[in-house]
Each structure stands twice: as structure tokens, then as C-alpha cells.
Amino acid sequence: MAPYSICSALLLPGSIGIWDLSFNAIQLSFRGLQLFLNASKTKCMLFNRSLPAPARPSSITTLDGSDLEYVDNYKYLGVWLDCKLSFQTHIKHLQSKIKSRIGFLYRNKASFTHASKHTLVKLTILPILDFGDVIYKIASNTLLNKMDAVHHSAIRFVTKAPYTTHHCDLYARWLALASYLSPNPLATGYLQVSAR
Numbered sequence: 001m002a003p004y005s006i007c008s009a010l011l012l013p014g015s016i017g018i019w020d021l022s023f024n025a026i027q028l029s030f031r032g033l034q035l036f037l038n039a040s041k042t043k044c045m046l047f048n049r050s051l052p053a054p055a056r057p058s059s060i061t062t063l064d065g066s067d068l069e070y071v072d073n074y075k076y077l078g079v080w081l082d083c084k085l086s087f088q089t090h091i092k093h094l095q096s097k098i099k100s101r102i103g104f105l106y107r108n109k110a111s112f113t114h115a116s117k118h119t120l121v122k123l124t125i126l127p128i129l130d131f132g133d134v135i136y137k138i139a140s141n142t143l144l145n146k147m148d149a150v151h152h153s154a155i156r157f158v159t160k161a162p163y164t165t166h167h168c169d170l171y172a173r174w175l176a177l178a179s180y181l182s183p184n185p186l187a188t189g190y191l192q193v194s195a196r
Contacts, residue, residue, distance in 0.1 A: 020060065027063045039066035043074055049084050079132060087135045091143045098128055098150040105157055117158045125154045 027037055039062050046056060059067040073082050073089045080090035101124050105117070112120065129151060136144060152170055156163065159173040 023060060024063060031063075037062055039064065039068060042068055043071045044068045045071055045074055045081065045083055047083055047085055049086075079135065086143070087132075087139050088143060090132065090135060091139060091147060094128060094132065095146050095150055098125055098154070101125055101128075102150065102153050102157060109157065114158075121154045121158050125151075 030037060042062075044060055056070050059070075061067055073080055075081075080087070080093055082089045105112075105120060105124075109117070129147070136147070148167070152167055155161070155170045155174045156165070159170065161170055161173060
């Protein structure tokens, strides 16, 4: 089911009734299609980028009498949404996931040939970076720097470059290696998105 959203202007005092009526109308149209809202899996989130966050309105009740839970973070289609749309939670999860994979690769680096290192990074780390490429366009530079750090670590694993290598040199080595081992131009998708 697609997420349901209401304009924040409807959250003005006294307008909660309009919100409830709209939500009930959607539930009734679902029932007409023999679709039922699973209240235990349905969450409410108020998106607001300003500080401080507004007070949450009274709980939303479904047609069967269940109250919906308010959340500040929610994973939808593999992307962590937070109430401020900063994507900080999503990037933190991605960073943790990539760090654990890079750690595994470094601990076992003696077992891999140079070509297999490149293939492992390309198949296990780059898809994680490329999945949320739309998010990178609107995320803050601070968050992107965190993603760059794990990306550089993955490149260092393949190229054996020392930690002090400048990122421009890392990218030059990676692109030369990527074009040599794979003619696929999509293999460097994260580089194209993050070079803003």
C-alpha cells in the first residue's frame, strides 16, 4: 500500500476532524475494493523540517477502533524516512551496513586475488551505495561526507592505496581499474551522483 499523506496545513487547530474524515473516506474506499487496513503495521509520521517539531495531534483511529502509532523513523521500500526528511537515519544504517562488509573484506583480504577484490566490492558494496542515489542529491554535505568515507575505504581495499591518499587519486585509480575490468559505465554510479 502506498503511503498516505496530508498537507501540514490541515494540522491547524480545529482541522483534525477534516483529517479524520479524509482518512475514513480512504479506508471506506479500500473496503469497497476488499482491502483492509492492518492497524498493527500502519504507522503515522508527521513530516516537518522546522524546529521545534509541532505537537502531535490526538491519535488517529481506524474504522475498526484501533489507534495508529506515531513514529519518528520508518523504513519504507528499503529507505529509512525520518520526520525531518534529513535522511540521517537512512545514511547511518547504510554506513553501518557497508562498514561491516568492508571489515569482513579487510579481515579476509589475504584470501582474495586482486580481481576478486574488485568483484566483491562491485557486487557487495556498490549496490548499497547506488540504491539510494536520489537521497544523495538532497542529503546534507555532512551526511555525504560519512558516505564518502566508507566509499573511499572500499576503494582503498581494492587499490591498496594508503589511508593518506587524496580522494582524487583514489577515484583516478578506481576509474582506471573499473574501465579495465568492466566496460559497464553504471559500475561507477555513486561517483557520478556524489560529485555535485
